[in-house]
Amino acid sequence: MGRQVVLGRAQVHLLIDEGALRRHLGEPAMMRAQLRHLIALAGRANISMQVVPFEAPAHPGLEGPFVRLEFTDQPALVYVESRSTSTFLEEERHLNDARLAWQKLRALALPPEESVGLIAKLIGKST
Numbered sequence: 001m002g003r004q005v006v007l008g009r010a011q012v013h014l015l016i017d018e019g020a021l022r023r024h025l026g027e028p029a030m031m032r033a034q035l036r037h038l039i040a041l042a043g044r045a046n047i048s049m050q051v052v053p054f055e056a057p058a059h060p061g062l063e064g065p066f067v068r069l070e071f072t073d074q075p076a077l078v079y080v081e082s083r084s085t086s087t088f089l090e091e092e093r094h095l096n097d098a099r100l101a102w103q104k105l106r107a108l109a110l111p112p113e114e115s116v117g118l119i120a121k122l123i124g125k126s127t
Contacts, residue, residue: 014041015105016115021051021122035123042116050109057106060101068071068098102126104112 024031039055042049052061066077078089080097089095110118 010046012047013106015049015052015061015102015109016049017052018054021119032123035119038119039116039123039126042112042119047116048111048112049115050106051115052105052109053118059104059106064103066098068102068103 041047067079075090076095078094080087
């Protein structure tokens with residue numbers, strides 16, 4: 001619920017790997033509901049969503065998930081997690097690395113409208 005509050009007030013740009021959208025976890029009805037929820041989020045004025053397609057070449061996102069956090073009144077952070085740990089990084093070299101990775105991923109990702117279209121198609125395939 002806390003994440004929902006943040007999504008309501010922050011500028012959010014999501015980059016999602018197509019594989020994460022296609023992996024069936026749970027019942028088909030649950031998958032469809034999750035995909036519909038993503039489409040609803042993408043419709044919010046403060047949220048932008050792009051899908052990194054399977055066709056994209058090797059990219060920094062394959063090294064693992066990360067979250068870039070930028071604030072108006074505090075220093076930026078990068079959050080990374082793995083199976084056994086998570087951490088916030090604040091050193092300039094980590095921030096720069098994440099910024100470059102983010103730029104590369106955004107350039108490879110589908111535009112927001114196409115991303116929503118792909119998610120909509122996947123809802124029909126989640127039967």
